[in-house]
Amino acid sequence: xxxxxLVEPDVGFIKELGVLGGDSLKKCFQCATCxxxxxxxxxxxxxxxxxxxxxxxxxKDKLIGxxxxxxxxxxxxxxxxCPRGAKPGDVLSAIRMYAIGHYGGFPKLGALINxxxxxxxxxxxPAVLFLVIGMILKMFGIDWLNFSPERVYTSAADVEGHxxxxxxxxxxxxxxxxxxxxxxxxxxxALGLKRFVADIHAxxxxxxxTDKQNIDPKEFVQALIRVIPTILKxxxxxxxxxxxxxxxxxxxxxxxxxxxxxxxxxxFVVLYVFGIHGPYSQINPVKILANVSGIALILGGLxxxxxxxxxxxxxxxxxxDWFLIGLVLGLGVTGMLAQLTRLADAAFLTYLIYYIHLMxxxxxxxxxxxxxxxxLVYRTVAMAYNEYAGRK
Amino acid sequence: MTENRATPASGSIMVVGGGIxxxxxxxxxxxxxxxxxxxxxxxxxxxxxxxxNQYFPKLCPPTCGLEINFRRIKDNPKIKYxxxxxxxxxxxxxxxxxxxxxxxxxxxxxxxxxxxxxADACQAEIPNEFNFGMDxxxxxxxxxEMAFPSRYVLSPQIIGTEDAKRCQEACKYAAVDLEMxxxxxxxxxxxxxxxxGWEPYxxxxxxxxxxxxxxxxxxNMMLERLxxxxxxxxxxxxxxxxxxxxxxVAFVQCAGSRDENHLPYCSYICCMASLKHATYIRERYPxxxxxxxxxxxxxxxxxxxxxxxxxxxxxxxFFIKGKVAEVQQAADNHQITxxxxxxxxGEKIRQTVDLVVLATGMQPTAxxxxxxxxxxxxxxDGFIVNDFEKGGMFGAGCANKPADVVSxxxxxxxxxxxxxxxxxxx
Numbered sequence: 001x002x003x004x005x006l007v008e009p010d011v012g013f014i015k016e017l018g019v020l021g022g023d024s025l026k027k028c029f030q031c032a033t034c035x036x037x038x039x040x041x042x043x044x045x046x047x048x049x050x051x052x053x054x055x056x057x058x059x060k061d062k063l064i065g066x067x068x069x070x071x072x073x074x075x076x077x078x079x080x081x082c083p084r085g086a087k088p089g090d091v092l093s094a095i096r097m098y099a100i101g102h103y104g105g106f107p108k109l110g111a112l113i114n115x116x117x118x119x120x121x122x123x124x125x126p127a128v129l130f131l132v133i134g135m136i137l138k139m140f141g142i143d144w145l146n147f148s149p150e151r152v153y154t155s156a157a158d159v160e161g162h163x164x165x166x167x168x169x170x171x172x173x174x175x176x177x178x179x180x181x182x183x184x185x186x187x188x189x190a191l192g193l194k195r196f197v198a199d200i201h202a203x204x205x206x207x208x209x210t211d212k213q214n215i216d217p218k219e220f221v222q223a224l225i226r227v228i229p230t231i232l233k234x235x236x237x238x239x240x241x242x243x244x245x246x247x248x249x250x251x252x253x254x255x256x257x258x259x260x261x262x263x264x265x266x267x268f269v270v271l272y273v274f275g276i277h278g279p280y281s282q283i284n285p286v287k288i289l290a291n292v293s294g295i296a297l298i299l300g301g302l303x304x305x306x307x308x309x310x311x312x313x314x315x316x317x318x319x320x321d322w323f324l325i326g327l328v329l330g331l332g333v334t335g336m337l338a339q340l341t342r343l344a345d346a347a348f349l350t351y352l353i354y355y356i357h358l359m360x361x362x363x364x365x366x367x368x369x370x371x372x373x374x375x376l377v378y379r380t381v382a383m384a385y386n387e388y389a390g391r392k
Numbered sequence: 393m394t395e396n397r398a399t400p401a402s403g404s405i406m407v408v409g410g411g412i413x414x415x416x417x418x419x420x421x422x423x424x425x426x427x428x429x430x431x432x433x434x435x436x437x438x439x440x441x442x443x444x445n446q447y448f449p450k451l452c453p454p455t456c457g458l459e460i461n462f463r464r465i466k467d468n469p470k471i472k473y474x475x476x477x478x479x480x481x482x483x484x485x486x487x488x489x490x491x492x493x494x495x496x497x498x499x500x501x502x503x504x505x506x507x508x509x510x511a512d513a514c515q516a517e518i519p520n521e522f523n524f525g526m527d528x529x530x531x532x533x534x535x536x537e538m539a540f541p542s543r544y545v546l547s548p549q550i551i552g553t554e555d556a557k558r559c560q561e562a563c564k565y566a567a568v569d570l571e572m573x574x575x576x577x578x579x580x581x582x583x584x585x586x587x588x589g590w591e592p593y594x595x596x597x598x599x600x601x602x603x604x605x606x607x608x609x610x611x612n613m614m615l616e617r618l619x620x621x622x623x624x625x626x627x628x629x630x631x632x633x634x635x636x637x638x639x640x641v642a643f644v645q646c647a648g649s650r651d652e653n654h655l656p657y658c659s660y661i662c663c664m665a666s667l668k669h670a671t672y673i674r675e676r677y678p679x680x681x682x683x684x685x686x687x688x689x690x691x692x693x694x695x696x697x698x699x700x701x702x703x704x705x706x707x708x709x710f711f712i713k714g715k716v717a718e719v720q721q722a723a724d725n726h727q728i729t730x731x732x733x734x735x736x737x738g739e740k741i742r743q744t745v746d747l748v749v750l751a752t753g754m755q756p757t758a759x760x761x762x763x764x765x766x767x768x769x770x771x772x773d774g775f776i777v778n779d780f781e782k783g784g785m786f787g788a789g790c791a792n793k794p795a796d797v798v799s800x801x802x803x804x805x806x807x808x809x810x811x812x813x814x815x816x817x818x
Contacts, residue, residue: 031646031687032733035740036717037600043740046733081600081717083651 009058013098017055020114021318022094028052028086034078039239040071044392045207047071048078048088055091064099065199066207067391070375070382072096075240076315090316097320100374103192110370116319126362130355134173144170149351163342164279168351169358171271171278181365188369189377196378200385210389223388224380231380242314246307252300253328259293279342294336301329324372331360403582403815404429405808406491408479408763411439412797413789413804414587415461420808422470426815429579430465430473431493436539437462437473439589440790443522445619445627447797448668449699454797455538462540475541480576482765486784486814487582497572499546499556504567506534506542513562516555518547520624523617526632527624532559532568537622546570583784583811586763586776587804590754590790593648593655601647601750602719607633608728609719609748611647612665619672629676631747633726638680638746641673642730644716645686649753657773659753660794663690666751667703674706682709683743685716685732712741719748754794758787778807783814 017025030053035046047068054062063069072092079089101110112118134145149168151161197215204210230236234254237247266286270276280287304325308317334357341350368374403426407418410432418428436442441454465471476496483490500510510532517528522535531550534542544567550556551570560568592613595603602609608631610618617623618630631638643666648654663686670682689711691700703709714732721728722744729744759774768785769777775794776787786792788807789800 029650029687030735031650031715032735033715033717035733036715036731041740043742045738046740049733049735050738081653083646083653083715085652 007057007059010060011058013060014055014058016098017091017094019318020094020097020320021316022055022087022091024085024087024316025052025055025091026086027084028056028082028088029084031083033081033083034088037077037081038072039075039077039241040073040236042391045209048092051092051095052086052088055095060098062203063095064102065196065203067200067204067209067382067385069095069099070379071386071391073236073240074243074315075237076242076311077240079314080242087316093316094318096375096378097372100372100378101370103196103378104188104370104374105191106188106370109367113323113367113371114320122363122367123359125366126359127355129362130169130173130177130358133177137173144173144176146170149347162279163345163347163350164277165338165342165351165354166277169354174358175268177362178365181362185365185368189374192369193377193381197381197385200382201389204385204389204391209391212389215388220384220388224384227380227383227387231383243307243311246304249300249303249307252296252303256293256297256300256332259289260297263287263290263293282343291336291339294332294339297328297332298336301325301332305329320372327360327364327371327373331357331364334360403427403487404580405811405815406431406479406489406579406581406584407587407788408584409439409587409589409757409789409791410434410437410473410475411587411589411789412441412458412461413589413791413800414439414585415458415465416801416804417585417587417788417808417811418471418473419461419464419468420805421811422468423464424812426470426812428471429493429581430471431477431479432473432475433478434535435475435498435543435545436535436541437465437475438538438540440613441797442536442538443613443616443620445616445621445623445672446668448664449695451668451671458538458540465540476545479764482584482763486782487817489581489584489784491579491581491584493577493579495575495577497548497574498543499551499570499572500532500544500567501569501572502543502567503565504543505565506544507564508534508544509562509564510544510546510559510568513558514550514555515558516550516553518549523624524611524614526614526617531555543567583786583814584765585786585788585804585807585811586758586768586791587788587807588757588761588763588791590794591757591760593659593752593755595647595750595752598648598654598750600717600719601644602721602728602748603750606719606721606726606728606748607631608721608726608746609750611750611752612643612662612669613752615669615672615749619669629673629747631726636746637677638673639677640681640683640743640745641747641749642683642685642716642728642743642745643669643749643751644730645684645689645751646715647750647752649751650687655753655755655773657753657794658690660690660692661796662751662753664696664699664796666749667691667700669749670703670706670709674708680708681745682706683712683730683745684709685712685714685730687713687715712743714741754790756791758791778810780810783810783817786810 032049035041035049041047069092074089074093076089079087104110112122137144146168152164153161201215234247234251263286334353338350338354338357341353405421405426406429407414408431410430418430422428438458444454447454476498478494480494481492511530514530514532516531518531519525520527520529531547532544534544556570560570592611595611618625621627649659666684673680691697713735716730716732718731719728727744728748729742731742734741756774776791778786786807788804
């Protein structure tokens with residue numbers, strides 16, 4: 001405590017945390033109840049008391065590069081027991097969102113999804129982009145966006161034929177857009193993570209949370225593998241007492257995303273390697289996995305909304321939260337409806353819904369590094385770092 | 393030439409509550425010539441102060457000050473006091489109130505000499521509320537040695553039983569009167585001072601601090617009784633689980649105070665009380681270690697600050713900035729481990745001790761039992777807000793705000809003046 005430390009408050013940062021749902025932070029009087037009632041806070045340099053004072057002093061640099069903010073799983077025990085209503089859970093959630101914006105880079109893109117007024121712009125990006133690319137291709141005679149799609153006949157016996165979404169929006173067009181988009185997402189994350197890991201390591205050294213001087217990539221990957229079971233089982237979530245009902249919907253959404261990623265991967269291979277076009281049979285095991293995942297996604301999304309509405313008093317829900325839940329639910333609902341309307345042979349409706357579904361997928365991908373969903377990358381890496389560094 | 397400038401002492405004042413504030417208001421008003429009625433719900437006067445071992449910061453026994461007040465009451469024909477009495481109804485307005493008071497039966501009349509034969513004869517035992525239920529007293533009992541009025545009481549629980557008859561038969565002075573019933577009387581008064589005092593906050597409501605679950609977690613007021621020579625342990629501080637002398641004691645400050653989930657305000661006295669309690673323990677057990685966990689230590693004013701500085705010099709008293717938010721009990725020896733984050737070092741501390749004292753705060757009695765009147769104004773927390781414009785009724789002492797004895801007395805003196813002004817204005 002002898003060293004002098006000149007506090008240089010970043011007032012803009014404090015205000016920004018308020019917008020992101022941390023406006024209660026100034027109520028904190030540093031009693032440290034939060035650090036003790038937190039079921040997952042360590043004994044050495046526990047959180048979130050120290051984050052609360054750093055936040056009210058506007059010490060941005062001490063916070064966004066602090067791995068501890070990612071160890072917090074927003075259980076809410078701290079907010080419930082807080083004697084002042086300072087809601088440390090919400091403040092840490094706001095800091096994480098700020099950190100996502102910081103490491104994501106491209107502040108203008110990040111700003112688009114933190115402002116409800118910009119939602120039409122966010123939706124317009126894929127809607128316009130799909131049309132423009134489709135039209136440009138048409139000028140070169142490539143008809144990948146076909147407004148009068150033909151029916152597909154699987155065999156001579158199939159007299160009536162059926163709808164195939166690819167007839168309207170070609171899989172070539174989908175992949176022409178989504179493959180580069182995925183590369184962009186990976187690149188943005190790679191750039192962000194490089195700075196992120198360097199910062200959390202520097203912070204851990206400064207706060208004496210680790211003995212490791214350097215990061216050994218091989219050991220780091222091994223640590224990452226070690227934390228995967230914890231993440232899959234949602235072990236940290238189940239340690240929460242106040243918000244334990246949150247674990248189930250989170251798990252549903254989490255595993256449905258994994259399921260859908262597997263489905264996408266398999267069908268990608270089926271299409272490009274084996275040249276078999278969709279739509280695939282409803283009793284195809286991969287299709288079943290897709291449907292189960294889709295249902296889990298919708299139910300999980302609905303449960304999340306219910307929990308948030310039930311917890312209005314205890315937990316703030318801001319636009320960043322609604323945006324992600326809306327995206328998840330919209331993705332599941334449009335995906336499911338596109339399939340159902342296709343099976344019901346409602347041509348116009350199913351093409352329209354499919355188009356909207358693609359818009360949802362695009363927004364999810366494009367804004368993945370900037371939205372709250374980026375926590376899946378940053379939290380995983382922070383947990384891996386924590387495992388690697390042997391956080392005391 | 394002398395001129396008689398004394399204010400005509402017309403009209404009477406009612407003081408509800410016979411604790412230190414009520415007594416002060418009553419005496420100050422009576423000693424300038426006003427008739428005062430004191431209404432006390434307990435069978436004795438003195439209130440919370442009577443339960444204390446010592447005052448801070450002088451560390452003198454409160455009974456000494458109470459005795460002087462009791463003497464003044466006895467000598468003053470202007471004061472009439474009613475124990476076991478409760479206000480049932482108030483009508484009228486400033487200057488002219490009609491107050492209905494219910495007098496509950498004591499079953500012991502003024503013949504009582506405090507010989508104690510009734511208690512010896514009585515077989516039934518009841519929890520001793522004066523000692524917060526830490527021991528039991530007979531169904532016929534003297535609330536405490538220095539009780540004023542010094543007269544035994546029969547608990548309503550033994551009325552109608554063989555015990556009551558045994559008490560009556562044992563009394564040589566025909567002091568036990570089982571025919572007593574509750575009575576109501578109506579008093580006309582010009583002003584009412586509500587000195588209804590406070591209750592220790594119910595520590596069982598603070599679920600993470602383990603009170604009621606673990607025997608060796610007690611409250612600060614319980615410690616006062618343990619330290620008092622007339623308490624359940626005759627002044628020995630022993631841990632409840634096995635009556636062993638504690639070698640280490642942790643104090644949990646702000647137990648329920650400054651907490652929106654309990655009492656949102658600072659109870660004012662708990663820091664000084666715990667510092668005083670440290671002296672109780674250090675005096676009895678020179679090697680005992682004391683750990684005081686606090687958010688902020690509040691020792692207001694020069695004299696309290698000096699007291700705090702003196703305690704701070706003690707090598708066996710450790711101050712830790714950080715609120716205890718978790719407690720665990722060891723299965724074998726019933727020791728308690730308190731958990732806090734030391735906000736100065738930023739490390740969690742797990743301190744295992746023999747005894748834990750929760751520095752619980754004060755909740756105004758009016759928050760639990762509202763006076764039966766409609767025109768009193770309260771804060772959200774149940775403290776009486778005084779409306780001096782309207783006058784007539786006033787809150788004094790801890791009914792008005794959390795306060796120590798000195799401030800309560802100052803406040804109570806002021807309210808005596810306010811009550812007198814109500815009478816004189818008429």
